[in-house]
Amino acid sequence: MFQITKIIGMIFTSLLASFLLLSSASIAQTHSVNSGNNNGEKTMKIRIVFDDRTVTATLKDSPSSQDFVDQLPLTVDLEDYASTEKIAYLPNKLTREGAPAGVSSKAGDISYYAPWGNLVIFYKSFGYASGLINLGKLDGGLERFTSNGAMKVTIELAE
Numbered sequence: 445m446f447q448i449t450k451i452i453g454m455i456f457t458s459l460l461a462s463f464l465l466l467s468s469a470s471i472a473q474t475h476s477v478n479s480g481n482n483n484g485e486k487t488m489k490i491r492i493v494f495d496d497r498t499v500t501a502t503l504k505d506s507p508s509s510q511d512f513v514d515q516l517p518l519t520v521d522l523e524d525y526a527s528t529e530k531i532a533y534l535p536n537k538l539t540r541e542g543a544p545a546g547v548s549s550k551a552g553d554i555s556y557y558a559p560w561g562n563l564v565i566f567y568k569s570f571g572y573a574s575g576l577i578n579l580g581k582l583d584g585g586l587e588r589f590t591s592n593g594a595m596k597v598t599i600e601l602a603e
Contacts, residue, residue: 487580488513489602492565494595499585500602501554508556509579511538512563517600520563522589528568530589537561538577546574552582565589 486505490513491498503509512534520532538556548571549555555564558575565582567589582589 490516490580491600491602492582492585493598493600494588497585497588499588500583501580502583503554503580504578506543506577506579507541508538508543508577511536512556512579513601517598519596519598521594521596522565523594524592525564527592528566528570530565530567530595531557531560531562533560533562540577543577546572547576547578548572549576549578552586553578554580554582 488503488505488509490501490503492501503513515535518535520534522530522532525531534556538558538561540558543558547555548569549564549566550569551566553564553566555566556562556577556579557564557573558577564576567586
């Protein structure tokens with residue numbers, strides 16, 4: 445009888461340990477997924493460093509955004525394009541995996557224009573463009589991008 449009680453106790457202890465392990469893994473996974481924003485999407489933060497100021501942005505967790513983050517830190521010349529956006533050519537093209545055929549953009553959006561292989565920061569809203577992939581959005585500081593000239597910036601992952 446003592447042997448059966450001992451075996452039942454070991455089984456119960458093993459089941460309890462497994463339950464606790466699975467519960468804490470589930471809680472950790474939920475926290476990681478929800479840590480980005482209120483919509484439950486996982487996000488990544490970057491900094492865009494100018495000579496006189498730093499602007500932060502939030503990137504979506506997507507294959508294209510991850511490809512972009514993998515190239516950081518980058519120092520690029522942002523050139524004005526069409527009095528609507530700043531563009532910079534990236535050293536390597538980003539994946540289009542899981543991306544829509546195109547998107548419309550709003551002021552503050554950070555995107556990737558796949559046909560040209562360039563990063564785009566919109567300072568004015570723009571209609572639909574095929575091949576445009578939204579990577580994320582500026583957290584603020586849009587006015588820093590509205591000058592007509594080119595600007596050198598360093599883009600890095602925020603910790």
